[in-house]
Amino acid sequence: MSWVNAIIQGILIGGLYALFACGLSLMFGVMKVINLAHGDLAVVAAYTALGVITITHVPAVWSFILVVPIFAVLGYVVQRTLIQAALDRSVLTTLLVTFGLSVVIENALLQFASADSHSLDIGPLVSDSIQIGSQISIAWLLLVIFVVAVVVLLGLQYFLSSSRQGRLIRAVADDQEAAQLSGADYRHVFGIAGAIAFGTVALAGLAFGMYSSFDPTIGTDQLLLFAFEAVVIGGLGSLWGTLVGGILLGVVQQIGAQIGPSNQILAGQLVFLLILVIRPQGLTARRSTA
Amino acid sequence: MTGGPVTGGGALLEVRDLTVHHGQLRALHQVSLAVAPGEVYAMIGANGAGKSTLLRSIAGLHMPTSGSILLEGQDLVRLRPEKRVAAGIVMVPEGRRLFPSLTVEENLQVGASYARPGPWRIEGVYDLFPWMRDRRGQLAGQLSGGEQQSVAIGRALVANPRVLLLDELSLGLAPAVVRRIYQTLPELLASGLTVLLVEQDVSQALRIASHIHCLLEGQTTLQGPPGDLTAEEIEGAYFGLAGVNGPGGGREAPA
Numbered sequence: 001m002s003w004v005n006a007i008i009q010g011i012l013i014g015g016l017y018a019l020f021a022c023g024l025s026l027m028f029g030v031m032k033v034i035n036l037a038h039g040d041l042a043v044v045a046a047y048t049a050l051g052v053i054t055i056t057h058v059p060a061v062w063s064f065i066l067v068v069p070i071f072a073v074l075g076y077v078v079q080r081t082l083i084q085a086a087l088d089r090s091v092l093t094t095l096l097v098t099f100g101l102s103v104v105i106e107n108a109l110l111q112f113a114s115a116d117s118h119s120l121d122i123g124p125l126v127s128d129s130i131q132i133g134s135q136i137s138i139a140w141l142l143l144v145i146f147v148v149a150v151v152v153l154l155g156l157q158y159f160l161s162s163s164r165q166g167r168l169i170r171a172v173a174d175d176q177e178a179a180q181l182s183g184a185d186y187r188h189v190f191g192i193a194g195a196i197a198f199g200t201v202a203l204a205g206l207a208f209g210m211y212s213s214f215d216p217t218i219g220t221d222q223l224l225l226f227a228f229e230a231v232v233i234g235g236l237g238s239l240w241g242t243l244v245g246g247i248l249l250g251v252v253q254q255i256g257a258q259i260g261p262s263n264q265i266l267a268g269q270l271v272f273l274l275i276l277v278i279r280p281q282g283l284t285a286r287r288s289t290a
Numbered sequence: 291m292t293g294g295p296v297t298g299g300g301a302l303l304e305v306r307d308l309t310v311h312h313g314q315l316r317a318l319h320q321v322s323l324a325v326a327p328g329e330v331y332a333m334i335g336a337n338g339a340g341k342s343t344l345l346r347s348i349a350g351l352h353m354p355t356s357g358s359i360l361l362e363g364q365d366l367v368r369l370r371p372e373k374r375v376a377a378g379i380v381m382v383p384e385g386r387r388l389f390p391s392l393t394v395e396e397n398l399q400v401g402a403s404y405a406r407p408g409p410w411r412i413e414g415v416y417d418l419f420p421w422m423r424d425r426r427g428q429l430a431g432q433l434s435g436g437e438q439q440s441v442a443i444g445r446a447l448v449a450n451p452r453v454l455l456l457d458e459l460s461l462g463l464a465p466a467v468v469r470r471i472y473q474t475l476p477e478l479l480a481s482g483l484t485v486l487l488v489e490q491d492v493s494q495a496l497r498i499a500s501h502i503h504c505l506l507e508g509q510t511t512l513q514g515p516p517g518d519l520t521a522e523e524i525e526g527a528y529f530g531l532a533g534v535n536g537p538g539g540g541r542e543a544p545a
Binding site: 164167168170171173174175177178179180181182183184185186 | 349350351370371372375376380381383387388389390391392396397399400401403404405445446449
């Protein structure tokens with residue numbers, strides 16, 4: 001039964017990984033930008049929530065109402081200024097710029113928030129769980145996070161496939177110049193994709209901050225890595241793939257931990273490498289010519 | 291060179307002394323042209339003559355070194371490509387350039403996203419190319435070259451341009467397919483469009499155009515209505531044979 005429990009926990013935590021990963025996947029798919037500061041943004045969102053809670057005294061659970069819009073706006077602005085300026089030079093420049101951004105964020109957090117770890121205090125909610133039999137216990141928090149992640153990914157999928165703006169995002173991802181010739185300002189479309197990426201990663205950062213503790217360096221040490229692994233396992237360019245990748249990563253990590261607590265991250269990385277070798281396009285993506 | 295009074299006798303689109311460089315290379319040198327409303331104006335010339343550069347500059351994809359591009363006397367040179375669409379200049383780019391992961395209908399919807407008011411709707415495109423209606427759900431990347439070209443034209447039409455730029459429509463297509471696509475031209479003109487096109491097939495250009503403009507190594511060598519030009523003149527201007535025309539010495543045919 002403990003194995004069943006591990007798989008269930010893995011699926012639930014996988015939802016959170018997918019939520020982390022979808023913004024990374026979107027920015028790569030649309031702008032061809034690999035945002036190396038993606039994990040750090042999640043951490044900044046968690047620290048921002050700490051600040052918001054201190055100032056406004058809103059309960060931690062509701063901090064997303066303020067933090068996610070702030071990050072969406074931030075995403076638009078950073079994309080239109082810093083990242084666009086890098087893109088105008090070359091795609092490789094964006095790698096350097098986001099790497100630099102990551103270093104700046106981590107050091108600024110160390111400077112202003114110290115290396116101590118924090119968490120978003122949601123009170124007794126954090127330990128509430130549903131007990132099934134003697135072996136399986138499902139934390140409410142993790143279940144809620146999973147449901148939120150699936151709803152967000154479904155909503156994003158619907159937005160991209162059915163709305164006018166979503167169609168423009170896909171068109172720009174296909175062919176920037178042709179989109180311009182249809183009257184679309186691709187820089188604005190990039191900005192919107194950046195807003196979505198920052199908004200979703202902020203939400204993921206808050207969820208992570210409630211579920212676990214965070215410190216200034218965890219963004220690159222763990223979160224960025226998990227997001228990358230989820231994207232690669234699932235296959236680029238598909239939100240379903242990202243969800244599948246996140247869940248598989250979560251399950252494999254929990255099974256690894258079941259075998260021995262030190263194996264958790266190793267197990268995830270082994271599956272990630274295995275997928276890279278046997279199915280580099282990811283589990284769900286069609287083989288592309290690119 | 292810029293800002294002078296509008297000349298060219300009621301031209302809808304006018305290009306004055308346009309010079310464009312690709313890095314060190316001069317792609318266009320002092321090219322001028324005037325397209326009257328309702329006209330089919332064809333640019334001809336050999337590979338690398340600068341025809342596509344001219345069209346792409348008018349669409350805003352190349353920044354000219356000097357010169358001006360006027361739509362009804364308004365200079366567009368500083369406008370970004372997407373703003374030129376709003377002004378009424380829409381290009382069908384070389385190689386179709388559809389959005390391959392979008393369906394036929396979605397491609398048309400993207401084209402209509404920033405449409406000006408005008409007669410063309412997606413339904414009108416389906417009437418023009420009836421096969422498209424049944425296959426609107428198909429991914430554009432899966433269509434044949436000729437089908438893609440029709441969708442690319444449709445995508446431009448639904449933006450309701452005043453001037454439609456067609457860049458190398460026939461590239462890579464079978465002659466029969468090209469003929470079928472050009473057969474829709476009268477219908478486009480009847481809707482009030484003006485067409486400026488680049489065509490490598492000179493005989494095709496002569497069949498459809500009301501005005502021919504030949505480029506050679508970035509410079510005008512000949513222009514005028516097809517009826518006023520002899521085959522020898524065109525051949526000379528096209529290949530740059532000595533004695534026909536010196537570089538830059540465009541010959542104005544009587545109007």
